[in-house]
Amino acid sequence: PSTKPAPPAEAPVKPDKGPPAASKVQASSMPAGAAGGAGIAASGPAPSTAPAKTAGAPPGATSRKLVKIVRSSSGPSMPVKPSRPSRPSSAGGKGNAVYRIDRDGFVRAVFRRPVTIWAMALRKDVLILATGHGGEVFTVDLIGDRTSMVVKLDPKDITAMAADAAGKLYLGTADKAAVYALSAGLARKGTLVSKVLDAGQIASWGSADVRADVPSWCSAKIAVRSGNVAEPDDKTWSAWSRESSASKGWTKLTAPAGRFLQYRLSLSGNGRNTPSVDQVQLVYQVRNLAPTVSAVQVVPGGDPKKRGGKGPGPKPFRMIQIKAADPNSDPLRYAIHFRRVGRKLWIKLVDK
Incomplete structure (x- = not known):
């Protein structure tokens, strides 16, 4: 059988009600591995944790995420060894930028995104950026050269930002006047929902491998659903499957055969530690059709x-x-x- 990998998906993390806290969940796109061939392109918004009445993600999220889909066109389903993750570049491409000038006068772009930057704050070696039109807050690790989208607020313009001595961050919004407080702790619960994955034709979904770091008294679980239309809210889609542990190697998927699939990760922490997901691999099989x-x-x-x-x-x-x-x-x-x-x-x- 031929096997074909594809790059990953990103989705928002939705915390429980209560004070916002930092989560260790982040997703970033990765190129397909060395197995070759075309696969399913999986992409979407970065994970997030947010204050009450918001949807987004916490500061301090530093783990890179990789989502891979592995395709087996005929024969038994087989996993493909993932490619080595590459460091995401936050300063490439088009958009507004933040530049760092060192003592020797060397200039380097540390952040570049198609967003409007309204406010900035520096906490040790982490630069915090408040943006407009999307209500997003980004953190830039100046040492690790890593960018995370940590909060996505319902108001679209975050025009002011300040931090107190205890490490709490206050965000002021304009188009809907409000002040939000973001603590530096860890969220106890969060979910990451992938974008809809397209197999190109009706497929049998086999198993999933979630590479996750799960500390003691923490958990990571996965659930899936499938359908034959691209809109996941369509009534013809299956219900979410029962959640299975995502930290014990390959897990059998119980989604019915279908062209489209969506997965959901449920992460639980203990207040001091939090799970982090580095990679997701899914295996599926399609009928071997005649030329x-x-x-x-x-x-x-x-x-x-x-x-x-x-x-x-x-x-x-x-x-x-x-x-x-x-x-x-x-x-x-x-x-x-x-x-x-x-x-x-x-x-x-x-x-x-």
């Missing part, structure tokens, strides 16, 4: 030319053009035979 031939065309090869006007020129020839594809993207082999009209014997032209 299709969509077009066959015979094209004249041009008029023969005679050499020096003596004797006949080259015999006329024909070009045969064939358009074929395999729904599973498997390599194709083909053979072409021809015969004269009225003859029974087929002559092999090519076999590849």
